[in-house]
Amino acid sequence: MAAAGPSWRRRGEEGLRTRRLTPILLLLGVAALIAAPLGRTDYVIYVLSSWLTFSIAAMGLNLTLGYAGQISLAQASFMGIGAYTTALMTLVGVPWLIAAPAGVALCFVVGLALGFPALRVQGHFLAFVTLAFNTLFFLVARNEEWLTGGSYGLSNLPRPAFWAFDTARNLPFYYFTLIVFLASAALMWGVVRSPWGRAFRGLRENPVRAESLGVDTRRITLLAFAIGSAYGGLAGALISPLVQYIEPSSFAFSQSLRVLLMVVVGGAGLFLGPILGAAVVILLPEFLRFTEGYYLMIYAAAVIALMVYCPTGLIGVGRRLSDRFSPKREVRADMKLGARS
Amino acid sequence: MSAPVLSVRDIAKMFGAIRAVDGVSLDVSAGEILGLIGPNGSGKSTLFNCILGQLKPDRGTVEVNGKSVSGRRACDLNKLGVGRTFQQLSVFPQMSVLDNIILAGQEHRGGLLSRLIGPPDAGLTGEADRLIEFFHLTHLRDEMAGSLSFGQQKLVDAAMAFMAGPSLVLLDEPAGGVNPTMLLGLKERLMTYNREHGTTFVVIEHNMEFVMSLCSRIVVLAEGRIIAEGPPEDVHSNQTVIDAYLGG
Numbered sequence: 001m002a003a004a005g006p007s008w009r010r011r012g013e014e015g016l017r018t019r020r021l022t023p024i025l026l027l028l029g030v031a032a033l034i035a036a037p038l039g040r041t042d043y044v045i046y047v048l049s050s051w052l053t054f055s056i057a058a059m060g061l062n063l064t065l066g067y068a069g070q071i072s073l074a075q076a077s078f079m080g081i082g083a084y085t086t087a088l089m090t091l092v093g094v095p096w097l098i099a100a101p102a103g104v105a106l107c108f109v110v111g112l113a114l115g116f117p118a119l120r121v122q123g124h125f126l127a128f129v130t131l132a133f134n135t136l137f138f139l140v141a142r143n144e145e146w147l148t149g150g151s152y153g154l155s156n157l158p159r160p161a162f163w164a165f166d167t168a169r170n171l172p173f174y175y176f177t178l179i180v181f182l183a184s185a186a187l188m189w190g191v192v193r194s195p196w197g198r199a200f201r202g203l204r205e206n207p208v209r210a211e212s213l214g215v216d217t218r219r220i221t222l223l224a225f226a227i228g229s230a231y232g233g234l235a236g237a238l239i240s241p242l243v244q245y246i247e248p249s250s251f252a253f254s255q256s257l258r259v260l261l262m263v264v265v266g267g268a269g270l271f272l273g274p275i276l277g278a279a280v281v282i283l284l285p286e287f288l289r290f291t292e293g294y295y296l297m298i299y300a301a302a303v304i305a306l307m308v309y310c311p312t313g314l315i316g317v318g319r320r321l322s323d324r325f326s327p328k329r330e331v332r333a334d335m336k337l338g339a340r341s
Numbered sequence: 342m343s344a345p346v347l348s349v350r351d352i353a354k355m356f357g358a359i360r361a362v363d364g365v366s367l368d369v370s371a372g373e374i375l376g377l378i379g380p381n382g383s384g385k386s387t388l389f390n391c392i393l394g395q396l397k398p399d400r401g402t403v404e405v406n407g408k409s410v411s412g413r414r415a416c417d418l419n420k421l422g423v424g425r426t427f428q429q430l431s432v433f434p435q436m437s438v439l440d441n442i443i444l445a446g447q448e449h450r451g452g453l454l455s456r457l458i459g460p461p462d463a464g465l466t467g468e469a470d471r472l473i474e475f476f477h478l479t480h481l482r483d484e485m486a487g488s489l490s491f492g493q494q495k496l497v498d499a500a501m502a503f504m505a506g507p508s509l510v511l512l513d514e515p516a517g518g519v520n521p522t523m524l525l526g527l528k529e530r531l532m533t534y535n536r537e538h539g540t541t542f543v544v545i546e547h548n549m550e551f552v553m554s555l556c557s558r559i560v561v562l563a564e565g566r567i568i569a570e571g572p573p574e575d576v577h578s579n580q581t582v583i584d585a586y587l588g589g
Contacts, residue, residue, distance in 0.1 A: 198444045
């Protein structure tokens with residue numbers, strides 16, 4: 001054993017150090033996000049905004065899949081519902097601050113409804129149910145031209161203006177997206193560290209045991225879908241003014257897989273996982289553009305290598321490195337101590 | 342005599358042509374430790390699952406503290422004061438021991454919304470720490486439950502069953518796979534808890550030494566029926582029971 005004193009006391013001290021470091025790391029992270037677009041081109045700022053937006057969608061899927069263990073291949077459809085609701089309302093002059101919550105609320109309700117099949121089917125059966133929902137959404141968005149513009153989509157979508165703060169240019173829009181991102185991340189942090197978060201993890205790890213301990217697993221399953229979908233809707237409400245044009249293929253099944261990739265690559269069930277994952281999926285291909293025709297191949301190889309050697313995602317890589325360079329925890333010290341009976 | 346905490350009337354359950362439980366009735370009084378034993382396939386676990394709502398019996402009723410619980414979900418039973426442990430390991434492996442214990446009590450604290458906006462531990466850390474200490478798990482409080490030894494996961498499982506302050510706890514083979522030293526500790530914990538809180542236990546167990554020394558009354562099942570019932574010393578020497586175990 002490396003250090004003196006009982007292992008649980010040392011872990012308590014480690015926890016205290018981590019708690020003291022967290023606000024400092026948080027401030028540094030926010031400062032980096034504020035500084036990131038300064039002096040950059042419009043395109044880079046646009047990509048950074050896109051990263052923050054997709055991070056919100058991935059955070060939502062991370063709640064549904066990573067924390068609560070309910071597979072969903074429909075996150076893009078909720079982004080679509082949020083995007084179309086916001087687009088249609090802002091096009092007729094409704095302010096973004098009203099249109100976006102309407103889209104989020106609609107996604108919450110639809111997500112709640114999509115959660116009902118999860119009460120009956122699990123695993124790949126549930127995956128197919130959600131896949132079918134995404135396909136249904138895509139077909140409605142493509143075929144109902146009178147509402148969605150069909151394959152031509154909706155264009156000239158306005159960006160919001162808040163009194164003197166107009167987000168028409170990319171830099172102010174980035175800061176607007178950053179504010180929404182930080183607020184939604186703070187809310188998600190509140191959810192996952194609350195008793196709800198513990199119940200979500202209980203549902204993922206052992207639903208029968210969780211139910212026997214009083215957790216209403218039906219209600220918590222529905223909530224996992226509803227909240228995750230609402231985050232998808234919020235991301236959609238940002239995509240409309242970001243791209244200023246939406247069309248059905250932006251919310252097709254392949255986009256749901258892309259959001260799923262963000263969650264898995266970053267680390268499912270870990271708070272920062274989807275944010276890191278979105279960075280890999282959105283930003284890494286941009287960094288690799290100097291390789292010209294090879295960038296997608298290199299990107300694909302990097303993702304495959306990550307999944308093969310560290311299926312717990314980038315956060316898992318970080319933890320492995322931390323375990324290697326810091327003193328080992330005394331796992332199963334109990335073997336020595338016994339039950340102290 | 343006080344009203345029974347658990348009252349089972351004429352429970353029957355068939356799986357195809359197999360009669361797993363065949364008209365079992367029993368009452369368990371407040372503060373009693375009842376042992377439910379029988380050879381493999383005698384219907385113990387099926388009866389447990391019928392009592393706990395995880396199987397729907399073909400006939401019969403179950404009452405807890407005078408309230409019918411037939412058809413109720415497991416989460417509702419828990420809120421009525423019924424705790425349980427499982428035959429298989431049943432902790433949340435990627436949560437700390439402390440979080441496992443808090444989860445076992447949090448659903449009894451406030452409403453759905455207050456659990457979202459209230460304190461992350463639902464105000465249960467102190468209570469959970471006391472229970473962790475009671476089960477001698479303090480040195481493992483912040484460990485992931487999945488990293489503990491089998492016996493210690495059984496202790497965590499037992500501690501979880503007590504977190505909500507139940508009036509009735511059903512323990513499904515608590516001694517299974519636990520080493521003798523740890524088993525002695527577990528038995529002491531259960532007896533102390535029963536003495537201090539008056540909690541009623543129903544215990545399914547194959548370890549005769551454990552069950553005979555823990556329980557005040559034993560019910561023996563064979564082929565889905567009660568074949569003997571009484572104090573441990575009487576059941577131990579009952580010829581019908583010996584024959585059932587030996588397949589006679």
